Amino acid sequence: MPDLCLTLLCPPDIEEKLLDVLLMLSDTIVFTSTPTAAHGLPVATLSEAEQVMGRARATAIQVIFPDADKTMVLGQLGQQFAGAGLRYWLTAVVEAGELA
Numbered sequence: 001m002p003d004l005c006l007t008l009l010c011p012p013d014i015e016e017k018l019l020d021v022l023l024m025l026s027d028t029i030v031f032t033s034t035p036t037a038a039h040g041l042p043v044a045t046l047s048e049a050e051q052v053m054g055r056a057r058a059t060a061i062q063v064i065f066p067d068a069d070k071t072m073v074l075g076q077l078g079q080q081f082a083g084a085g086l087r088y089w090l091t092a093v094v095e096a097g098e099l100a
Contacts, residue, residue, distance in 0.1 A: 003093040004070060008061040008077075009038055011085045015059045021080055022063060025073060031063040045085060064093060 010018050015033075022031055037055040050056045065073055070090070077086065 005091045006063040009087040010059040014084050029065045033061045036060040
């Protein structure tokens with residue numbers, strides 16, 4: 001089965017908890033996290049400063065895992081972060097590995 005890449009757009013207030021959850025999910029999960037600016041979010045979710053700047057501080061997290069784990073991963077995240085403003089999208093990984 002192919003791997004998937006789950007991209008999460010994480011608000012700063014849940015970042016540490018989300019990283020902890022990802023670390024405990026499975027041995028088959030590899031992920032990265034990067035500070036980023038999020039654009040196009042609902043204005044009601046932005047602070048006054050973010051509204052003026054036109055962007056929100058966030059962390060982009062990319063998680064690679066087997067397609068067979070999709071239901072488990074999304075289910076766990078959905079249970080623990082419902083209503084927390086965590087956005088996501090999934091893409092197929094065409095190829096992955098380690099360069100020797």
